[in-house]
Amino acid sequence: MKKGLLVVLLAAAPVFLSGQEPRSRGHREAAADAQAGARERVGERSPADLRLSRRDLDLFEHGGSVELSVQRADGTRDTAARWESDNPRAARVNERGLVSPTGLGQARIRAFAADGRRSNDCAVTVSKPNHWGSVSGTDTLVVQGGWVYFAHPADGGKLYRVRTDGSRLGRLSDDEPCHLNVAGRRIYYYNGNRETGYGLYTMTIDGEERTCLNDRDSITCLRVNRHGWAYYLNERGEVFSLRTHKPGEAAQKVFDGRPVHSMAVNDFHIFYNRHWEDIVQPRGAGGVFSYSLKSKKVNSHLSVNVNTSPVILDQDRDDVAYYCSYGDHGDVAILPGIDHSPSEGWFRVLALDREEYGTGGPLPDGLISRVKLVSGDSIQWAAGGWIYYTRGRELRRMQTDGKRDQLVLAPRDEVVSWHWGGERILFWSAEGRLFRALPDGRVTEEIAVAR
Structure with missing residues (x-):
């Protein structure tokens, strides 16, 4: 009897086990499917599946906006994404992905798909722009907003940029920039590379949207402000202005007269000296003059017979510049109230329109004053009171009042x-x-x- 019962139990065991096997496999497969689905859902919501068109963006106080886009993994654009800024006090973003500066600082911009998927972040930095894109008008290196833009001497003078800490070095263009300007999100320069085309060009600070503004003039000095107003001196000694933000608009000649040797321009004046047959070139040119951009009149500060260096602007003052005289002033006609003693060396000139003081009275003293430097010294720039x-x-510096020299x-x-x-x-x-x-x-x- 016991043997019969044991046989029955053993015979039933395979049936029981075979019945359990399918259920265990089914549970395992269902669990595996659930885990795979969970992994897929996590993957769908990962930033790797949605990509912004930029990973970082430089904007400038009171400057223009830049539009971002978001791309799906299959390469299509998500035009229904919801946008977000983590610091609207620095940069805000609208429903189209247009990022606008609102104040100095940093922000992170991201986008969200309708199903909750999130993109990667775009790091936005808002800094102060250069008001004028160049210090001298003949620069081949310009600093703005943590970046250095320069003509690379080890690569034939091609246009590069690098962070001031030495990171992110990269070539922006095969152009060879002369008279480089960087103001806000635009770069301006005269291209000296024949293969890529001589001319006045502009592009974004990222190396995009390269555009030729003028290929008729060979430019020897260029200064552009943040509003897109460009002033340049061509090889014929003519001074022109050009509104770079007005595509297709022709350059306008600023004033007529004898050819100009060198110029320096700020918000209110163009300082310059002239070519003159009695002046030995190319050491210098003749005289010192200022053209008022407001009154459209020329003031003569020093006779054209006096041999002078190119004028150096004071970066902090619109009415002050410096020049070096390479010979005696002698009896040349200069403005009233100025020491007429023989002079050689560096001088400070104050540009004032005569009509501001009336036509009958004398002009104030000190319009031209001596700087405690000799003609063998060379002023590089004036800024910050030095x-x-x-x-x-x-390299030395002297306070503008001459009290300290170090x-x-x-x-x-x-x-x-x-x-x-x-x-x-x-x-x-x-x-x-x-x-x-x-x-x-x-x-x-x-x-x-x-x-």
């Missing part, structure tokens, strides 16, 4: 060019190495630009 100048291999930098290696970057000094060594330092010369560091 005049920066070179004496031999030294050494800034004395590099061991030869320096081929000095540049003012607002909050820092930059300079190129003869070996093609780029350095930066604080305005007083402290903390000199190399910016890695080796290719």
Whole structure:
């Protein structure tokens, strides 16, 4: 009897086990499907599936906007995405992805699909733009908003940019920029590369939207402000203005007269000196003049017979500039109230329109005053209440009132060019190495630009 019962149980066991096997496999398959579905749902909501058109964006205070787009994994654009800024006080974004600056600072912009999927972030930095895109009008290096834009000496002078900390080095164009300007989101320059086309060009600071503005003039000096007004001097000594924000508009000649040798322009005046048959070229030119952009009149500050250097602007004042005289003033006709003693060296000129003081009375004293430098010194720029100048291999600075004079930098290696970057000094060594330092010369560091 017991043997019979055991046989029955053993015979039933395979049936029981075979009945359990399908249910266990089914449970495992269902669980696996659920896990796979969960993984797919997580993947659908990951930032890797939605991509913004930019990973970072530089905007500028009171400047223009830039539109972002969001792309799905299959390459199509999501035009119904919802946009968000984590700091609307710095940058806001509208329903079309148009990002606009609202104040200085940083923000992160992201987009959300209708099903909740989120894109990656675009890091937005809003900083102050350069009011004028160039310090001298003949620069090949310009600093703005944490970036250095420059003609790379190790790559035939091609247009590059790099972060001031040495990161993100990259070529923007095969153009070879002369007279480089960077103001807001635009770069302006005269291209000296014949293969890519001579001419005055503009592009965005990202190297996009390259456009030729003028291919008729060979330009020797160029200064463009943040509003798109460009002033340039061509090889014939003619001064022109051009509204770069008006596509197709022709350049306008600013004033007539003898050819101009060099110029410097700010918001209110064009300072210049002239070619003159009695002046030895190319050391300098004759006289010092200022043209008022308001009254459209020329003021003569110094006779054209006096040999003078190109005029250096004061970056903080619209009515002050500096020039060097290479010979005696003698008895030349200069403005009333100025010392007529024989003079050689550096001078400060104050540009004032005569009509501001009436036509009958004398002009105030001090319109031209001596600077405590000699003709062998070379002023590089004037900013922040200081005049920066070179004496031999030294870079020095003197307060504009002449009370303090101090050494800034004395590099061991030869320096081929000095540049003012607002909050820092930059300079190129003869070996093609780029350095930066604080305005007083402290903390000199190399910016890695080796290719």
